[in-house]
Amino acid sequence: MKFFESLVISxxxxxxxxxRSVLTMLGIIIGVGAVIAIMAGGRGMENAVTSTLKDLGxxxxxxxxxxxxxxxxxxxxxxxAGANLTLDDSKAIARIPGVLGVAPTNxxxxxxxxxxxxxxxxxxxxxxxxxxxxxxELASGQFITERHVASRxxxxxxxxxxxxxxxxxxxxxxxxxxxxxxxxxxxxVLATKGGSMFGFSMDEVVVVPITTYQARLFTQRTxxxxxxxxxxxxxxxxxxxxxxxRADIExxxxxxxxxxxxxxxxFAIVSMDQMIGVFSQITxxxxxxxxxxxxxxxxxxxxxxxxxxxxxVTERTREIGIRKAVGAKRRDILxxxxxxxxxxxxVGGAAGIVFGWLLSLAISFIATFAGFPLEATLSPxxxxxxxxxxxxxxxxxxxYPAMRAxxxxxxxxxxxx
Amino acid sequence: MEMIELENVTKIYRMGEVExxxxxxxxxxxxQGEMLSIxxxxxxxxxxxxxxxGCLDRPTxxxxxxDGIDVSRLDDNKLAELRSKKFGFVFQDFNLLTRATALANxxxxxxxxxxxxxxxxxxxxxxxxxxxxxAKHKPTELxxxxxxxxxxxxxxxxxxxxxxxxxxxxxxDSASTxxxxxxxxxxxxxxxxxxxxxxxxxxxxxxxxxxxxxxGKVASDGKADSL
Numbered sequence: 001m002k003f004f005e006s007l008v009i010s011x012x013x014x015x016x017x018x019x020r021s022v023l024t025m026l027g028i029i030i031g032v033g034a035v036i037a038i039m040a041g042g043r044g045m046e047n048a049v050t051s052t053l054k055d056l057g058x059x060x061x062x063x064x065x066x067x068x069x070x071x072x073x074x075x076x077x078x079x080x081a082g083a084n085l086t087l088d089d090s091k092a093i094a095r096i097p098g099v100l101g102v103a104p105t106n107x108x109x110x111x112x113x114x115x116x117x118x119x120x121x122x123x124x125x126x127x128x129x130x131x132x133x134x135x136x137e138l139a140s141g142q143f144i145t146e147r148h149v150a151s152r153x154x155x156x157x158x159x160x161x162x163x164x165x166x167x168x169x170x171x172x173x174x175x176x177x178x179x180x181x182x183x184x185x186x187x188x189v190l191a192t193k194g195g196s197m198f199g200f201s202m203d204e205v206v207v208v209p210i211t212t213y214q215a216r217l218f219t220q221r222t223x224x225x226x227x228x229x230x231x232x233x234x235x236x237x238x239x240x241x242x243x244x245x246r247a248d249i250e251x252x253x254x255x256x257x258x259x260x261x262x263x264x265x266x267f268a269i270v271s272m273d274q275m276i277g278v279f280s281q282i283t284x285x286x287x288x289x290x291x292x293x294x295x296x297x298x299x300x301x302x303x304x305x306x307x308x309x310x311x312x313v314t315e316r317t318r319e320i321g322i323r324k325a326v327g328a329k330r331r332d333i334l335x336x337x338x339x340x341x342x343x344x345x346x347v348g349g350a351a352g353i354v355f356g357w358l359l360s361l362a363i364s365f366i367a368t369f370a371g372f373p374l375e376a377t378l379s380p381x382x383x384x385x386x387x388x389x390x391x392x393x394x395x396x397x398x399x400y401p402a403m404r405a406x407x408x409x410x411x412x413x414x415x416x417x
Numbered sequence: 418m419e420m421i422e423l424e425n426v427t428k429i430y431r432m433g434e435v436e437x438x439x440x441x442x443x444x445x446x447x448x449q450g451e452m453l454s455i456x457x458x459x460x461x462x463x464x465x466x467x468x469x470x471g472c473l474d475r476p477t478x479x480x481x482x483x484d485g486i487d488v489s490r491l492d493d494n495k496l497a498e499l500r501s502k503k504f505g506f507v508f509q510d511f512n513l514l515t516r517a518t519a520l521a522n523x524x525x526x527x528x529x530x531x532x533x534x535x536x537x538x539x540x541x542x543x544x545x546x547x548x549x550x551x552a553k554h555k556p557t558e559l560x561x562x563x564x565x566x567x568x569x570x571x572x573x574x575x576x577x578x579x580x581x582x583x584x585x586x587x588x589x590d591s592a593s594t595x596x597x598x599x600x601x602x603x604x605x606x607x608x609x610x611x612x613x614x615x616x617x618x619x620x621x622x623x624x625x626x627x628x629x630x631x632x633g634k635v636a637s638d639g640k641a642d643s644l
Binding site for chain 1: 468471473474493494497498500501502506508512513514516525526528529530571575
């Protein structure tokens with residue numbers, strides 16, 4: 001028998017049992033839908049983080065403290081990392097050829113008040129170079145200057161969202177806000193930048209001079225008693241100088257920190273590309289893990305298909321007998337029921353892809369509405385995998401019922417029921 | 418020419434511990450173009466004999482020569498091929514696919530035997546049994562006699578050399594019975610071998626030869642008027 005004829009027979013019999021077919025497909029639709037939504041959402045998250053990081057500039061290296069005694073990558077986590085970078089380290093790095101600028105930066109969360117308005121914001125203690133390095137434009141006023149840093153002025157630059165929350169339509173420049181009960185004069189407002197990092201908007205930020213941050217807001221000292229710096233951003237002249245500058249920073253810091261040969265460094269130099277790679281890996285692993293959990297639904301769906309196919313074979317025993325009596329071979333019957341299971345699963349899978357895509361659009365919409373800009377991205381690879389998986393599920397769950405049908409003895413089948 | 422030769426054929430069914438001889442040493446030969454009936458009480462083995470003849474079932478022992486080939490040891494696929502090329506079956510309860518039209522039912526054997534012009538051949542077979550006008554009707558929309566005629570058309574569509582009918586009039590009124598029997602007689606006149614299993618002696622009387630089975634053995638085999 002021709003494949004096409006088997007296909008026609010199978011589709012007809014699925015149509016003659018519409019409600020049952022749809023209910024059986026529902027399992028596959030939900031299973032495939034969940035997996036697709038998670039994969040698309042995960043890819044969207046990855047893209048959002050990557051584009052935010054790229055926006056920070058790719059010609060940038062970050063020097064961070066590391067606890068050399070901590071195991072593995074734990075040494076870089078803020079809880080473990082020692083306080084061992086200083087402003088003097090930062091100045092030494094600034095003198096390296098190929099370095100355009102350095103932005104020693106400390107970071108924390110803080111409450112800012114203006115009159116009765118309050119907002120929790122990320123506070124960055126840094127230098128004038130922070131603006132270039134983080135790609136911020138000014139909306140009004142000025143940024144932190146070298147003079148502000150040198151004289152530890154109580155001045156602050158507000159992110160656009162922070163400014164809007166505190167001041168509304170009022171012009172913030174020249175006004176005074178309170179941070180940790182100290183008065184700061186607003187000298188500038190940043191333009192809206194968009195993007196977010198793990199849910200924190202890049203526009204919900206305030207910047208103060210690093211020296212002011214160290215002396216008046218959050219004091220942390222190195223073992224030798226100097227003010228500590230959490231990270232140093234280094235703007236490199238061009239991508240081709242990246243490797244040289246990285247090597248020079250390493251030798252400079254090894255010398256300054258008196259690290260013996262063979263000992264581990266108490267700092268790490270990370271490029272933006274490396275950070276992008278790490279974040280992509282994290283989101284990738286998380287979405288695969290979630291998809292694996294969701295695919296338990298596919299297993300359940302597969303059992304559902306097998307169940308309904310077994311019922312169908314029993315119900316149609318007489319039909320199978322008739323077909324065999326007029327000349328159907330085992331493989332004709334096998335093919336008919338296999339195609340039926342595969343069609344059930346494939347159509348369910350296709351509907352599942354559409355359902356998953358709609359679901360991920362809904363997730364993106366809700367996430368964006370809640371302030372985490374996310375654009376779910378469905379890649380063709382995911383679609384192909386979903387179709388393939390549906391087909392395999394159909395065949396695997398159809399093979400046993402189909403074999404039972406094919407093995408039926410024509411006489412017993414003809415006199416059944 | 419001998420078309421079919423059964424030699425000492427037995428068919429044993431196991432019912433738990435007990436062995437039941439449905440056929441117990443049956444030897445029968447059938448010539449090309451004969452029209453005969455197999456009669457006997459229920460349980461005499463007449464349906465089993467028909468199933469063995471039609472290659473729906475294999476004998477437990479003995480030899481079945483069909484056109485000079487021993488078919489008793491062929492595998493399932495070969496038997497399916499034989500059924501599709503040489504035999505046409507007609508059953509007591511019609512055994513039509515209820516969801517398909519008369520035409521689609523008649524087409525069914527052609528799907529498995531392959532070949533072209535399926536629709537045309539199926540239509541020809543329906544016209545041969547006088548149902549050309551009811552091709553698009555489903556079995557539920559047809560009378561019992563008409564359903565059985567569809568079944569006969571289905572049996573005919575592959576141009577078989579042998580038609581096997583198992584109690585073909587068992588579910589029909591006397592008018593339809595007459596119709597069906599006259600169709601079988603027409604097929605016989607066209608040269609097709611017809612074997613009818615029945616327990617009604619007046620139907621058997623209309624065939625040339627009657628084989629009477631008793632307890633799985635041939636009790637008598639001869640001309641209809643000799644009974």
